[in-house]
Amino acid sequence: MSVNATPAGAQAAAEAEAEQPGGRHAAVPEQRSRRGSRAPLSDNKRAERRLGWLLCAPAALVMVLVTAYPILYSVWLSLQRFDLRFPDEREFVGLENYVTVLTNDFWWTAFGVTALITVVTVAVELVLGMGLALIMHRTLVGRGIVRTAALIPYGIVTVVAAFSWRYAWTPGTGYLANLFDGSAPLTERASSLAIIMLAEIWKTTPFMALLLMAGLALVPEDLLKAASTDGATAWQRFTKVMLPVMKPAILVALLFRTLDAFRVFDNIFVLTNGGNETSSVSMLAYNNLIRGLNLGIGSTMSVLIFITVAIIAFVFVKLFGTAAPGSDDGERR
Amino acid sequence: MAVETTTRAKLRWGLLDVVVVVFALVPVLWIASLSFKTPATLTDGKFWPREWTLDNYRTIFDTDQFVRALVNSIGIALIATAIAVVLGTMAAYAISRLDFPGKKLLVGVSLLIAMFPQVSLVSPLFEIERQLGLFDTWPGLILPYITFALPLAIYTLSAFFKQIPWDLEKAAKMDGATQGQAFRRVIAPLAAPGVFTTAILVFIFCWNDFLFAITLTSTERSRTVPVALQFFTGESQFEDPTGAICAAAVVITVPIILFVLFFQRRIVSGLTSGAVKG
Numbered sequence: 001m002s003v004n005a006t007p008a009g010a011q012a013a014a015e016a017e018a019e020q021p022g023g024r025h026a027a028v029p030e031q032r033s034r035r036g037s038r039a040p041l042s043d044n045k046r047a048e049r050r051l052g053w054l055l056c057a058p059a060a061l062v063m064v065l066v067t068a069y070p071i072l073y074s075v076w077l078s079l080q081r082f083d084l085r086f087p088d089e090r091e092f093v094g095l096e097n098y099v100t101v102l103t104n105d106f107w108w109t110a111f112g113v114t115a116l117i118t119v120v121t122v123a124v125e126l127v128l129g130m131g132l133a134l135i136m137h138r139t140l141v142g143r144g145i146v147r148t149a150a151l152i153p154y155g156i157v158t159v160v161a162a163f164s165w166r167y168a169w170t171p172g173t174g175y176l177a178n179l180f181d182g183s184a185p186l187t188e189r190a191s192s193l194a195i196i197m198l199a200e201i202w203k204t205t206p207f208m209a210l211l212l213m214a215g216l217a218l219v220p221e222d223l224l225k226a227a228s229t230d231g232a233t234a235w236q237r238f239t240k241v242m243l244p245v246m247k248p249a250i251l252v253a254l255l256f257r258t259l260d261a262f263r264v265f266d267n268i269f270v271l272t273n274g275g276n277e278t279s280s281v282s283m284l285a286y287n288n289l290i291r292g293l294n295l296g297i298g299s300t301m302s303v304l305i306f307i308t309v310a311i312i313a314f315v316f317v318k319l320f321g322t323a324a325p326g327s328d329d330g331e332r333r
Numbered sequence: 334m335a336v337e338t339t340t341r342a343k344l345r346w347g348l349l350d351v352v353v354v355v356f357a358l359v360p361v362l363w364i365a366s367l368s369f370k371t372p373a374t375l376t377d378g379k380f381w382p383r384e385w386t387l388d389n390y391r392t393i394f395d396t397d398q399f400v401r402a403l404v405n406s407i408g409i410a411l412i413a414t415a416i417a418v419v420l421g422t423m424a425a426y427a428i429s430r431l432d433f434p435g436k437k438l439l440v441g442v443s444l445l446i447a448m449f450p451q452v453s454l455v456s457p458l459f460e461i462e463r464q465l466g467l468f469d470t471w472p473g474l475i476l477p478y479i480t481f482a483l484p485l486a487i488y489t490l491s492a493f494f495k496q497i498p499w500d501l502e503k504a505a506k507m508d509g510a511t512q513g514q515a516f517r518r519v520i521a522p523l524a525a526p527g528v529f530t531t532a533i534l535v536f537i538f539c540w541n542d543f544l545f546a547i548t549l550t551s552t553e554r555s556r557t558v559p560v561a562l563q564f565f566t567g568e569s570q571f572e573d574p575t576g577a578i579c580a581a582a583v584v585i586t587v588p589i590i591l592f593v594l595f596f597q598r599r600i601v602s603g604l605t606s607g608a609v610k611g
Binding site: 045047048049051052053055056058059060062063064066067069070071073074077132135138139140141142144145146147148149150151152153155156157158159160161163164165167168172173174175177178202206207210211213214217255256259262263265266269270281282285286289290295298299301302303305306308309313 | 339342343346347349350353354356357358360361363364367375376378379380420421423424426427428431432433434435436439442443446447448449450451452453454455456457458459460461476477479480483484487512513537540541543544547548558559562563575578579582585586589590592593594597598600601604605606
């Protein structure tokens with residue numbers, strides 16, 4: 001699912017945490033001491049707490065039940081031989097499935113494809129998204145029109161867009177295929193991958209741009225004017241004034257887009273159906289589960305994808321520490 | 334002199350605007366154009382139709398396959414949106430207003446869910462839902478949609494709630510209203526625009542989903558349109574379904590276009606407000 005709008009407020013969360021006295025890590029002892037000094041709690045305070053828990057409970061419950069339990073169950077399934085076509089042969093096999101998957105060429109091909117798509121699309125989107133963000137933020141004419149237009153790729157159903165690209169590149173039917181002498185680019189690996197990336201970039205650049213625009217709004221206008229008066233060129237204003245202020249927004253956008261890009265599925269499903277070695281890891285997991293009905297292997301891939309995503313998130317947080325949501329408590333204060 | 338520079342600057346920006354608009358619209362116009370082409374001209378490779386027809390639309394609305402999928406799509410997305418927004422509003426209010434232990438934990442969990450690879454849930458949910466009898470039902474899709482929409486709802490709403498003049502709440506409480514009453518009578522009406530914007534974003538998210546819809550359904554009973562498109566065969570089995578697929582695709586794009594046209598400002602502020610606030 002490439003439309004995952006969730007990161008939008010991530011920064012807000014980071015800010016919200018920064019606003020709180022004491023970061024997350026400091027939270028526990030501090031709260032304890034606060035609680036100690038405040039005891040006994042006033043009725044009002046106690047009611048407030050109870051209301052807080054009551055209001056949060058349903059959301060927390062749903063989120064944890066639908067993700068934590070299945071992922072644990074997935075780990076359990078991944079340790080079994082479990083093929084729905086041969087349910088009688090179900091048995092505990094330890095890490096055998098992991099060995100099977102990790103020594104399988106299809107898996108590593110899909111992994112490579114996914115990594116390639118992720119790196120290329122996120123890099124291109126960062127550049128295009130920055131351009132689009134600047135246009136949406138600073139244009140002197142038609143700001144409403146340009147923002148409305150940019151929201152269309154963001155909002156459109158990925159599958160619909162994918163069909164549009166597929167028919168555009170279908171020989172005979174498509175306006176784009178005909179530009180290239182009616183060749184059939186979706187039947188070859190390199191050109192298929194290029195088209196998948198094009199479709200991804202078209203769809204998600206506006207979202208990247210919106211996140212970046214949020215950062216752009218933080219750049220003080222006076223600072224730009226001052227830089228301009230001092231004779232800074234447009235490029236200098238961009239690199240010396242805007243980029244440093246925008247850094248947190250850029251990193252949040254990068255993190256979320258990277259994780260989102262890594263789960264690429266819809267576009268590949270429609271454009272090539274994984275043919276010519278264009279499967280992503282998500283595609284492969286889907287094929288093993290729904291087409292192969294192999295729950296054991298499917299779950300193993302699920303777990304491996306989960307671990308990969310966790311590693312990516314961890315690396316981002318480690319590398320860019322201060323800017324990663326939820327980890328900036330101490331340094332911001 | 335100064336006037337001249339502004340005119341030139343405006344022209345330059347205008348040119349860039351045009352590039353963006355064309356880039357954004359071409360794929361949408363293309364699939365719309367295909368949906369209006371007659372079968373004879375469908376494969377002519379022209380960007381605009383030479384002969385216009387509404388036959389493709391007639392075909393899809395005559396088939397149960399599409400109508401049923403459309404009902405599923407609308408119903409599932411609306412219910413999931415309603416529940417996610419209600420739960421999200423409650424949680425966001427607590428996060429932005431109340432002081433209670435565990436608040437940061439909830440924010441952290443939401444963040445983790447936002448980063449969660451949904452495909453990792455596909456295998457276990459498939460098996461769990463089969464056992465619970467939720468497989469291929471509306472609730473079977475609504476549940477994961479709510480889950481993954483909640484972080485979005487909570488963040489967006491928290492950002493909106495921070496902009497509300499909370500002194501009004503204090504005033505209401507001074508006048509004897511309880512916390513709950515202050516929430517319902519004073520804050521809820523003020524929060525309505527933010528809630529509405531969040532609802533749009535959540536709806537778009539549910540409307541868009543393909544991964545869960547294709548793995549957790551198996552029949553027309555709960556197949557949504559993005560999934561049904563994969564199974565289109567055209568009027569007869571031997572007919573090229575391209576026209577029908579494009580028409581169906583256009584139908585499910587219409588609500589998105591309407592949202593974007595009417596609520597552009599809200600959607601942009603909803604997606605950026607969180608970050609701007611800081």
